[in-house]
Amino acid sequence: MNIKAKLQDAVNALNYGSLSVPDKKEEETCSYRIKQTKSRKTIVINCRDCDCGSSLNDIYCRKNILGILQKEVKADCLVLSRLYERDYEGEALSLLYTLAGFEGIITAYESVEKVPKDCTLPEKKACELERKEIIASFAKTVETDPLKARMEIKRFIQGKMLNKTSEKATRKITEKASGRTIYKISEKVPEKSLEILPICKACSEHFYQMLYEIEEKLSSFPEVSLIKKSETWFLSKRPVENSEKGIGKTIEKTIGKVTGSLIKDTSGEATLAKISRHFPFMASAIRKEKMEKNKYVVDELFDYENGIRPHVRPPFSSSRVYADVPENTEFLECYDIDNREGRKLEVSIYRYIDRPEKFYMIRPPEYNLREEDLKLLEKVRMRMIHHRPKDLVFTDPAVAREYFRRMAKTLLEEELLASGEACSPNELESYADLLARYTNGLGIVEDLLSDARITDVYINAPADKNPVHVVLEGEECVSNVFLSQDDLDALVSRFRIISGRPFGEAVPVLELNLEAFGVRVSVIGDPLSSSGLAYAFRKHSLSPWTLPKLINTGSVSPYAAGLLSFLMDGQASVLVAGEVGAGKTSLLSAMLLEIPQKYRILTIEDTPELPIEKLQSLGWKVQGMSSQSSVLKSGAEMSPETALRAALRLGNSALVLGEVRGEEVKVLYEAMQVGKAGNSVIGTIHGSSTVNVYERIVHTLGVPPASFKATDAVIICSGIRLEGSMKKLKRVSRIAETTSAVIDNSEPSDIFTDIMKYDASQDCLLAGKALEQGQSELIEKIARKWGISIDRALKGIELRARIKEKIAVEGLKKPFLLEAEAVSQANNMFWLLSDSMKKDKPYENEYANGNNSSNNSSNNSSNNSVGNSANNPAGNYAADSEAGCRDDMEPLYKQWETWFENFAKKRSGTGK
Structure with a gap:
């Protein structure tokens, strides 16, 4: 043909x-x-x-x-x-x-009476046959073209095409060429013979009413x-x-x-x-x-x-990414992100006009590939699926990912050579990474996690009916991504292998950390989640957070950063508290960089999140320890209590607990009281206020009230919604010290004294009365340990604040200065310069001379006008209390500033 x-x-x-x-x-x-x-x-x-x-x-x-x-x-x-x-x-x-359903609607009328039984006219049989053929014609059409059948019925009714006269006056013509059946007057007859009997008119109207009913049932379908x-x-x-x-x-x-x-x-x-x-x-x-x-x-x-528009997707992804923007939204912004493969992904943000929520829309390029490219990828993907490597350890995600990337690249080259097609090196690398991502990676989830503005990704069960939700800079958004059950099952299988932990009906919770993506993953399944698998991906920075970086995000003020640096250097025992996603781990990670490198650090975590390897590469003496998950009770893992007892036997070290939550707390506070905990204890705990922290540790976990005072300070991290907006800002909302008073019968609110407290009207941490008046017991405790006055300690905090602010400001122009490597070198230089000046010009030891700096400070403070600036709340007080204390802080800062400027120029490549 x-x-x-x-x-x-x-x-x-x-x-x-x-x-x-x-x-x-x-x-x-x-x-x-x-x-x-x-x-x-x-x-x-x-x-x-x-x-x-x-x-x-x-x-x-x-x-x-x-x-x-x-x-x-x-x-x-x-x-x-x-x-x-x-x-x-x-x-x-x-x-x-x-x-x-159109076919069932029409065929239901095939058995309906077309002509009344009591009709005695000779044309009854012909009329009945005619009407059966009409319904049969519609029923035949609806099998292949329901909308055409609906149109035929509508037109038939409008044209009044039913034969209303005798069989002699009309005839039925079937136009076989077009397949259309038309009823019309075939010959001229006297008008008298065209008169319609009343009984025939009623009979015809009854049949038309039947067609009206059919047409009415079909009319719900849109045009x-x-x-x-x-x-x-x-x-x-x-x-x-x-x-x-x-x-x-x-x-x-x-x-x-x-x-x-x-x-x-x-x-x-x-x-x-x-x-x-x-x-x-x-x-x-x-x-x-x-x-x-x-x-x-x-x-x-x-x-x-x-x-009737379908959703189109490539065969290697069963997840759905919708390309249509909801009608009830309005455009806000768009930007491009670079994922791990170097591809640019377009992201658009919309705002719903009928609810206080935003719509996050991502457009992965693989959902719009050319046919020839898609065919090539499908051939290679099917070959990869049937490949069974024998010498690969799949528990290492990075090794497995690289293995599949190289294999995909080799197979792509073979297919291109066999077909005679050409492909640029960049396209080849991109396609190889794409296949590795959908074969051994996280698929479309990787694209979401590659957006630096996203902090969390949530997948609610049933996942194939609920869109993926993302937290964009503190604000939850609905996305245009729907994950399939196949993708969810594949992910949890991979996570089970990576973590080595069980997951199933007996243990329906899985927790792990994916270092390559900087993500902590939590999965729940049946029977805990009866609707299917649910996921939570919580991002943490691939590089450690630093205090200057937190200053630029608004989480802390420069003076608060200086205070935290002072507390870490002073070996204070601190609990970082807050609700889920408030930034506890990020702050803890930044505070670890303020511990001098000469001190050893031991960490205990059930799900590793702290940047241990990065700290080790920068010179810190860090030993990480893994404990049993608080949710999973796998017999192959050590309990947190056992891990803590082992850590206490590893020598004098700063002890860092990923999260304080169980029976190990009693052991911890016992060690802190007798001095076995080493230099200091730092940990995170869930709690939205200092009172909540106290009640949880004392009343829930059973630590005696007298033992709680071994905690020097509690730092509260909060998600702040300024003026009730939908966006949550991560802020340090309170820095409080524990009092030394007897607290057995005290109210929880009397146990803490605010050093700094958040003011929402200024979006800033401000000094509390204890800090303004130079009466902080914690600062005095550290000053006494160092053999200096509280005045010098306050000047030291101010100096640290100036250093952190200098790094933060320069980091806006040169982002590498905000990273852990640059901040650690800046801190090391500060300690070296400080020790050098102490050797050349020894400080006077107020405590050795019998001076009570606390009393002196109190007497002097009554005559001072105290400033309450967030950056220097104790500046005026320290400036008026310099008797017996040589002011050498400014020369120290000048020396450090000179070094830092040269360091920044050298690292930026200017050499000037």
Whole structure:
């Protein structure tokens, strides 16, 4: 058969009223399978080996799809699996089910009485046969084209096309060419013979009422655009051309009046290329060979594809990324992010106009690949799936990822050489990384985690029905990403291997840390989560946080940073408290850099989050220890209490607990009281206030009140919603010290004294009265240990604050200065310069001379006007209390500043 005949057959198959399809296709049905999860039923139709267009606009595909939906009456998703996966769900699937139900609506009337039983006219049998044929004609049409059947019924009613006279006055004409059955007056007869009997008129109106009922039941379906009948196509004489979209023919002439609604005619214009996009089976017929100019008549075609839109995704990802922006949103901003593979991803942020929430929209390029690229990736992916490496340790994510990346690159090169296609080195690397990401990585989740503005990613169960939620700079947003159950199962299997921890119905919780992504992962499953798997990805910085970096984010003020540095240098025992996601671990990580490198640090964590390896590479003496998870009670792991007792036997060290939460707290405070804990104890604990921390440790965990005073200070981290906004800002809201008074019968609120407290009106930490008046017991305690006055201690805090502020300001222009490497060198230089000045000009030891600096400070403070600046709350007090204390802080700062400026210039490459 030549191309002209084939094209004519394709056009004829679409002609209005045509009910004929090849006999072979009528006998065949599309193969499909059912994927059933706990909360979702998916119908997957295999279209990969089908010669049809895998389109709702294809008469054969449409008939089979509707037939399958009539059998599978309740599904959540319909997938047409071809090169791209086309997902119909939600409203689109509901519309398909509505179309599938059209046939049942019409066929239900086939057995309904068409002519009253008491009719005695001789034409009764003919009328009854005529009306049965009409209903049968509609029923036949609805099998392949439900919208055309609805239009036929509507037009039949409007045209009053039912034979109302005797059989002698009319005849039925069937136009076989078009397949349309038309009822009309066939010959001229006397008007007298055309008179309609009253009984026939009532009978006809009864039949029309039946059609009205059918049409009313079908009218709930929305209007779908159609291509008007009797328009002419003109095909170009030019040969096939390969364009970027793969469309092989160009169109010489447009079609007039090509669009219209279901009932009401409208006008417009469209090209044949547009028709071909919506009717791909016709386009493929046109592309088969070079054509001469031909003319074909096109009848009315309903554009089902445009009216019922699927979600399109590549076959290597079963997760759905929706490209349509919700109508109830307005655009806010857009930006590009660079993921781990070096690809740029477009992100758009919208705001909902009917609820206080934002919409996060990401557009991964792999969801819009060219057909030839997608085919190549699919070939390589299938080869990778069947590959079974024998010598690979998959518990190391970095090693496994690199292994699959290299394998993908090798297979891609082989496929390109075999096909003779070309690919640039950058594209080759990008495709290899893409395959590794979807084979051994986190898939689309990696793209979300690569956005530096995102801090958390939440996936609620059932995940395939709920969008992924992200926390963007403290504000929760709905995303356009839906993860599939397949992807969730693959992720949890990989996490189980990486962590070495059990996960299942007996242990439905899994926690682990993915160092490569800087993410802490928590997974819950059945029976804890009866709807399926739920995930929480909580990001922490890949590089350690520093105090200057926290200053620039607004979490702490420069003076607060100087105070925290002083407390860490002074070996204070500190608890960092706050709710989930308030920034406790980030602050703890930054505070560790303020511990001099000569001191040893021991860390105990159930899920490693502290940057131990980075600290070790920078010169810190850090030993990490892993303990049993607080949720999982795996016998293969050591309990936190046992890990703590082991740590206390490892020598004099600063002890860092990832989280204080169980029986180990009693051991900790016992060690702190007798001095076995070493230099200092630092840990995090859940609690939104100092009172909550006290009540949890004393009343919940059973630590005696007298033992609690071994805690020098409690730092509260909070998520602040300024002026009630939806955005949460991570702030240190309180720095409080414990009093030395007897606290057995005291109220919890009397146990703490504020050193600094957050003021929301200024969005800043301000000094408390104890700090303003120089009466802080904790600062005095450290000063006494160092053999200096509290005045000098306050001047030292001010000096540290100036140093942190200097780094923060310069870091705005040179971000590398904010990182741990630069901050650690700056801290080391400060300690070296400070020791050098002490050796050259020994400080006076006030305590050795019997001076009570606390009393002196109190007497002097009564005569001072105390400043309350956030950056220097004790500056005026210290300036007026210099008796017996040499002011050498300014020369120390000048020396450090000179070194820092030279360091910054050298590191930035200016050399000036």
